[in-house]
Amino acid sequence: MYMRFFSRFFSAMAGPRPVVFSGPSGAGKSTLLKKLMKEYDNVFGFSVSHTTRNPRPGEVNGKDYHYVTREEMKAGVERGDFIESAEFSGNMYGTSKAAVQKVQAQNLICILDVDMQGVKNIKETDLNPLYISIQPPSMEVLENRLRDRKTESEESLQKRLRAAKVDMEIGKEPGVFDVIIVNDNLEDAYKVLKSALNEEIDQVKKTNMSS
Ligand code: ADP
Ligand code: 5GP
Secondary structure, three states: OHHHHHHHHHHOOOOOOOEEEEOOOOOOHHHHHHHHHHHOOOOEEEOOEEEOOOOOOOOOEOOOEEEOOHHHHHHHHHHOOEEEEEEEOOEEEEEEHHHHHHHHOOOOEEEEEOOHHHHHHHOOOOOOOEEEEEEOOOHHHHHHHHHHHOOOOHHHHHHHHHHHHHHHHHHHOOOOOOEEEEOOOHHHHHHHHHHHOHHHHHHHHHHHHHO
């Protein structure tokens, strides 16, 4: 029943193949995605997730996330508004059907940024995305990046590092991700990312130019 519902939901919205990004918090997903969206704003669209965490300085409600209370989020999940949702580092996160639909309606490649639970749950749907993992060069570098970002309390930082260890192990299992990118030097990682998406980018450019 559940699966049949998702089948109908997504088959009604054929468009370019979405791309799911995952990888440990602090690996550089947002940095790489922002670069990509800036260079190709008419090719990619970001699926704006919901979260119960507080906005970080510079983050914008409705652009980076929809910031909601736990009560609002739970009610949305109960109503069936979400494709997937997960608890991460003490907060709820989720991808709404509306967020994906909004991007796909513009014939753009829908980008999702989700944790490993999101990856697993999306694999149970008919979304059929390309799965890309962004990995840090090492746990030490990851910890330094998270500390230097200065967005996390010590408790949140430790939770994220614990989750990262688990995620990095699962991510190495064959078949989980289509592409694994180690984000050591940013420009090099960005080049690898662009080449992994080259065909999809060309396809969308062609389609959107002729329509
Ligand atoms: P994520 O979205 O995966 O949690 P961010 O994009 O916020 O990670 O990156 C974490 C921190 O590391 C940010 O402060 C960012 O500026 C920095 N960063 C990202 N990529 C690199 C890189 N290749 N080299 C050095 N610092 C980086
Ligand atoms: P952050 O708080 O650093 O923005 O995100 C923490 C983690 O939550 C990251 O691993 C990010 O990929 C993940 N995340 C963000 N949005 C979603 C979502 O909609 N669903 C799931 N499952 N994870 C998400």
